[in-house]
Amino acid sequence: xxxxxxxxxxxxxxxxxxxxxxxxxxxxxxxxxxxxxxxxxxxxxxxxxxxxxxxxxxxxxxxxxxxxxxxxxxxxxxxxxxxxxxxxxxxxxxxxxxxxxxxxxxxxxxxxxxxxxxxxxxxxxxxxxxxxxxxxxxxxxxxxxxxxxxxxxxxxxxxxxxxxxxxxxxxxxxxxxxxxxxxxxxxxxxxxxxxxxxxxxxxxxxxxxxxxxxxxxxxxxxxxxxxxxxxxxxxxxxxxxxxxxxxxxxxxxxxxxxxxxxxxxxxxxxxxxxxxxxxxxxxxxxxxxxx
Amino acid sequence: xxxxxxxxxxxxxxxxxxxxxxxxxxxxxxxxxxxxxxxxxxxxxxxxxxxxxxxxxxxxxxxxxxxxxxxxxxxxxxxxxxxxxxxxxxxxxxxxxxxxxxxxxxxxxxxxxxxxxxxxxxxxxxxxxxxxxxxxxxxxxxxxxxxxxxxxxxxxxxxxxxxxxxxxxxxxxxxxxxxxxxxxxxxxxxxxxxxxxxxxxxxxxxxxxxxxxxxxxxxxxxxxxxxxxxxxxxxxxxxxxxxxxxxxxxxxxxxxxxxxxxxxxxxxxxxxx
Numbered sequence: 148x149x150x151x152x153x154x155x156x157x158x159x160x161x162x163x164x165x166x167x168x169x170x171x172x173x174x175x176x177x178x179x180x181x182x183x184x185x186x187x188x189x190x191x192x193x194x195x196x197x198x199x200x201x202x203x204x205x206x207x208x209x210x211x212x213x214x215x216x217x218x219x220x221x222x223x224x225x226x227x228x229x230x231x232x233x234x235x236x237x238x239x240x241x242x243x244x245x246x247x248x249x250x251x252x253x254x255x256x257x258x259x260x261x262x263x264x265x266x267x268x269x270x271x272x273x274x275x276x277x278x279x280x281x282x283x284x285x286x287x288x289x290x291x292x293x294x295x296x297x298x299x300x301x302x303x304x305x306x307x308x309x310x311x312x313x314x315x316x317x318x319x320x321x322x323x324x325x326x327x328x329x330x331x332x333x334x335x336x337x338x339x340x341x342x343x344x345x346x347x348x349x350x351x352x353x354x355x356x357x358x359x360x361x362x363x364x365x366x367x368x369x370x371x372x373x374x375x376x377x378x379x380x381x382x383x384x385x386x387x388x389x390x391x392x393x394x395x396x397x398x399x400x401x402x403x404x405x406x407x408x409x410x411x412x413x414x415x416x417x418x419x420x421x422x423x424x425x426x427x428x429x430x431x432x433x434x435x436x437x438x
Numbered sequence: 439x440x441x442x443x444x445x446x447x448x449x450x451x452x453x454x455x456x457x458x459x460x461x462x463x464x465x466x467x468x469x470x471x472x473x474x475x476x477x478x479x480x481x482x483x484x485x486x487x488x489x490x491x492x493x494x495x496x497x498x499x500x501x502x503x504x505x506x507x508x509x510x511x512x513x514x515x516x517x518x519x520x521x522x523x524x525x526x527x528x529x530x531x532x533x534x535x536x537x538x539x540x541x542x543x544x545x546x547x548x549x550x551x552x553x554x555x556x557x558x559x560x561x562x563x564x565x566x567x568x569x570x571x572x573x574x575x576x577x578x579x580x581x582x583x584x585x586x587x588x589x590x591x592x593x594x595x596x597x598x599x600x601x602x603x604x605x606x607x608x609x610x611x612x613x614x615x616x617x618x619x620x621x622x623x624x625x626x627x628x629x630x631x632x633x634x635x636x637x638x639x640x641x642x643x644x645x646x647x648x649x650x651x652x653x654x655x656x657x658x659x660x661x662x663x664x665x666x667x668x669x670x671x672x673x674x675x676x677x678x679x680x681x682x683x684x685x686x687x688x689x690x691x692x693x694x695x696x697x698x699x700x701x702x703x704x705x706x707x708x709x710x711x
Contacts, residue, residue: 155533158615162530163542166523166586173583174549177557177564184560191563237456244449252453254698256460261694263644263662266687269680270463273470273479276676283481318460375553378646382666396555396647403559404651413559420556427551 185414190407202414212415215395218305219374219419222394225309226316226373227366233313234320235362238328239346239354242336253325256318264315264378271311272298272383298383304391308383312376316369323361331357363434367427374423395419471684473677495675496668496682504657505664506685512577512649512660513642519578520585520638521631527586528593529619532605549587558651565652572655580648585638596630597623636697643690661686 185202187195206212241249259267273279275297282294297307335353344352355362377396380386386397395415403412470479472488475495479485496502531539565576600623608618624631649660659667665679665686672678 155615156535159530159533162526162615162619163534166527166590167542169523169579169583170545170549170586173561173564173580174557174586175545177560178548178552180560180563181556184563237452240445240448240452243445246449246453248453252457254695255457258464258691258694259460261640261644261690262464262687263646263665263690265646265662265665266683267464269683270466270470272679273466273676274463276479278478278480280481280483314459314463317456321456321460371553375555377555378662381646381650382669399555399559400647400651403562409559409563413556416553416555416559420553423553424551 181413182417184410185417187410189409191409192407195410198410202411203418206411206415206418211390211393211398214390215393215398218390218392218394219376221305222309222312222373222376223370225306225312226376227369229309229313230316230320231362231365231369234317234324234365235350235354235358238321238324238358239350241325242328242331242349242354243333249325253322257322259315259318265382267315268311268379268382271314275307299388301388301391304384304388308379308392311383312373312379315379316372320365320369323365324358327358327361328354359434363431366434367430370430371423371427374419374426467680467684467687471677471681475678476675477677479676492675492677492681493684495678496685499671499678500664500668500682500685501656501659502661502664502668502682502685505659505661506689508577508658509643509661510689512574512581513639515574515578516581516585516642517635517638519582520589521634523582523586524589524593524634525619525624525627525631527590528595528597529623531590531594532597533615543591546587546591549584550591554584554647558647561648562651572653572658574658576652577649577658577660580652581642581645584645584648585641589634589638592630592634593627596627600626632697636693639693640690661689 184195186197186199188198188202189195246252274281276282277294277296281297285291285294295303297303331353335357336349339349339352375396376394377400380392380394380397381400384392386393386401399412399416399419402408402415466483469484471492472490473479473485473492474489475492477485531542534542561580565571565580570576570579604622604626605618608622613622643660644662645660646662646666649658649663650666653659653663665682668682669679
């Protein structure tokens with residue numbers, strides 16, 4: 148290596164030092180420490196005690212873990228399937244349209260993504276309230292009997308939160324797919340029509356294959372969002388009533404910051420992150436290879 | 439062309455319905471907040487006598503003057519830091535050896551893939567042991583770090599896409615690496631920088647878990663955390679809670695609507711330059 152080359156390498160490193168110092172200290176180090184911490188028993192203050200995989204074994208034995216696991220899985224279709232399917236159906240009908248209103252539309256449906264989750268769930272507290280529009284409609288159609296406080300009852304709280312999640316994700320799915328569908332040449336659709344195909348054929352043979360990348364991204368990102376949901380639940384039910392909406396994020400938060408069981412919290416966090424990451428990669432692979 | 443005009447009608451109807459689904463709950467926030475504090479918001483949605491008392495109550499009891507100020511300070515500082523560190527590191531990445539570049543990119547992707555839930559437990563311990571609990575630094579540094587994964591990768595990708603000759607010509611002209619960055623590279627990637635600034639500001643403003651855990655002192659609540667605290671205090675006061683939510687959501691919404699226009703205009707001015 149010539150000396151001028153070595154000098155330019157050194158200068159290049161100088162540009163990286165400030166960013167990488169912060170990043171190592173506040174991202175890489177904590178990740179490593181959390182994984183290490185998951186094998187210790189620690190209340191945050193006293194001496195740490197090495198316990199090996201005991202934290203993980205203990206977690207698997209608790210009702211809370213299994214419950215939060217299943218709550219997270221129930222939320223997955225609300226984040227990753229319902230809004231994506233809806234958006235696919237809607238965007239499919241835009242396939243031949245180059246409306247001048249599209250840019251404005253895109254800005255508007257993306258709006259919820261720009262707002263804090265804790266703020267946009269607030270109107271839903273009204274929508275689900277006893278005097279809200281859902282119960283109102285039920286009264287009008289003569290189904291007064293099933294009126295209720297939707298997020299306050301054990302049986303309906305989780306799907307009610309799921310619907311909010313679907314609503315939050317819909318605009319994101321719409322925008323991602325709209326940019327994808329603009330890439331699909333109109334000739335492909337004409338080809339299907341010439342062969343006597345209908346809308347459904349166009350959807351199956353042109354739109355879905357053409358949007359494969361977008362679908363893979365949306366489904367894997369939204370699955371991870373479902374497993375990680377925290378803000379939404381914290382602001383609406385804080386995990387209740389009972390364990391109805393007890394997502395892993397809330398369990399980890401309570402373990403670490405309310406009960407001071409740092410080791411168990413770290414083990415739980417490690418387990419869920421691993422699960423979320425692996426799930427995302429599997430879905431991504433399955434979509435981009437198969438189909 | 440019967441089918442085409444029918445298609446266009448379907449499209450128009452779906453455009454209206456889908457944007458209504460997305461926007462109506464947000465739009466409903468204003469009439470809800472115009473009820474008197476503590477009032478029951480019924481089916482009619484619009485109050486008989488609109489009042490701004492709920493906004494007053496939210497502002498006074500929720501301490502939003504202070505928490506909005508904290509959010510502005512934190513978001514501005516995090517955005518400036520992430521953007522400058524990302525430009526520097528993205529530029530530096532162009533020149534390091536291939537092997538080192540690969541390692542650094544993998545390290546950045548780790549931060550992008552690993553959910554914050556893993557590190558938050560240790561982050562809490564780290565911040566405490568550094569003695570910066572309940573300071574602005576505890577809010578800023580972890581969020582800068584969180585933003586760097588995306589920021590550096592974005593800036594690296596935009597700088598790499600510039601033609602090689604840009605660097606060669608500048609070097610021949612005798613420009614130092616910092617001069618090339620300042621006078622040649624940065625002006626050529628302004629659109630990516632604007633995108634990063636807008637996104638990073640929104641992400642920081644909307645972040646909930648980090649400020650919830652790392653800054654619990656009343657004087658350091660960010661606006662979203664302040665909103666959740668206010669909700670705990672006035673559980674049954676939907677109008678005031680909604681008014682508070684409007685305060686918290688308005689700044690990022692304005693930036694988003696403004697930023698969107700800036701983004702499209704930017705591409706036009708780029709052509710004119």
